[in-house]
Amino acid sequence: MAGSALPEIFDDVDLIIDPETFANPQEMMAEIKKMGLKPYMENSAVVVKGYFRRIERLYVRLSELEKKKLQRGQHPERSHGNHHPSPRLQSAPSPSAEAVDIDPEVMLYIIAKHSEELDRMKRAGVAVSQSNRRVTFQTLYPGEQGTVQAQFARERFITFYQKIATGLQTKTFRLSTSQRQILPTVFPELLIGYMLHDKNSVMLTGSYLSLERFEQFLHSSPTRSSQKEKQRHTDSPRAAASSPPAQQSQPKDEICCICLEPLVKSLSTTLEKCKHSFCKDCLKRAFEIKPVCPTCGEVYGALKGTQPDKGEMKVTRDLSSLPGYERYGTIVINYYIPSGTQGAEHPNPGQPYQGASRTAYLPDSTEGKKVCRLLRQAFDQRLIFTIGSSSTTGRSNVVTWNDIHHKTSRNGGPTGYGYPDPDYLKRVQEELKAKGIC
DSSP states (O other): OTTSOOOOSOOOEEEEEOGGGSSOHHHHHHHHHHTTOOOEEETTEEEEEEOHHHHHHHHHHHHHHHHHHHHTTOOOOOSSTTOOSSOEEOOSSSSSOOOEEOOHHHHHHHHHHOHHHHHHHHHTTEEEEEETTEEEEEESSOHHHHHHHHHHHHHHHHHHHHHHHHTEEEEEEEOOHHHHHHHHHHOTTSEEEEOSSOTTEEEEEEEHHHHHHHHHHHTSOTTHHHHHHHHHHHTSTTTTTTSOHHHHOOOTTOBOTTTOSBOOGGGEEEOTTTOOEEEHHHHHHHHHHOSBOTTTOOBOSOOOOOOOSSOEEEEEEESOOBTTBTTSOEEEEEEEEOOEEOOTTSSSTTSEEBOEEEEEEEESSHHHHHHHHHHHHHHHTTOSEEEEOOTTTOOSSEEEEOSSOOOOOSSSTGGGTOSOOTTHHHHHHHHHHTTTOO
16 A cells, blocks of 8 residues: 555546537637547537546636637627536536545544645645544635636545545554564554553554454464474575575575565465465465455455345345436445344454445446446455444444445435446446456
8 A cells, every 4th residue: 555656536527518608619629629538418518528637727728718708798698597607527516625524543544654645636736634523625726727626636535535444444463572663664554553551562554455464474373484494404505415506596585475484485385366475374374364365465266254244235226317327227225234243253253233224326237237246246255344443433343334335325426425427337346356256
């Protein structure tokens, strides 16, 4: 996470233009094509899709054309009720950049480990600031253009915040002095909190996969060192004097990322798909917890999550359509996870947890049906939900979403967890593929 470049989250923006606001619509279309964008008509409006910066430049250019029209004494008023006085960016339910409610612990992690992403939002002309449990977005430029920039920064932040908060967990560990010393270097993506009353205990905050890799590191077999010493003695120059020189060479920098000890060829194995190497014993224990590569997350076999066993996923359909999918009906998914007692795989075994009911929506299109089938498989593999702390209420020991995003509203766009969101079906399939479901 830390050290890896984050993808451009806000990369698909719609600019909706009323052509009647221009004295010469052909001039407007020429400006669009000049920027390499492809417009299309939708409900008598011209729609252009593209990356934010390119759409922003087009917006500014079209605004200049409209000003020239007004300066020539040509007024844009029309008698019809659907007139828009200027090109507008339709990407959020609110015309202004409203504050966003956040969990302070999640925000602390984002500031510590993803400060570059926040800085990019500020460089876009928007000041991002936090006060208690709210994040505000204030434009540095006056006028409508500044408001648009603030709104886009808000939406980009919401998308990024949700991505981080969904999989974020905090766990407490008792560590030795040597383990505490190597922790920041070997696991830089984890946020470390030290306990005042117990110097041997630390609170680690990070993604589920990072914490799991750390636990694998802690639980690696203590007998492996003696096994390796024995193997090194067997492979010593005296014992291997009769071997060809090529067989004596061993890469000096090859270590097992689980136990952090040098790899011994006869005691190591290399994964087939991603080609990462580990000690056989370490990898066996890691796969008993989760069959994924501890380095890159490549899935090997059927992944099982920590979703409570007793639950239902009910799928129904209705004839109403979702924004952006007007030709199709709607798939309605109702999840129900009853309250119960946490098991050994949960944060607090033996303690009760609060269940949850959730409703999600998909278009009843070919791709929507495919996503529904994949979500069913993920539900059967206990991957849709987990038990942890709610990023919205802050309550612990509750059923929460795992890191597979759902649309829980029919409307509202990405910021309202709804539609239209033309890339959602593609994104959720990528999230499922990362868990071996495709």
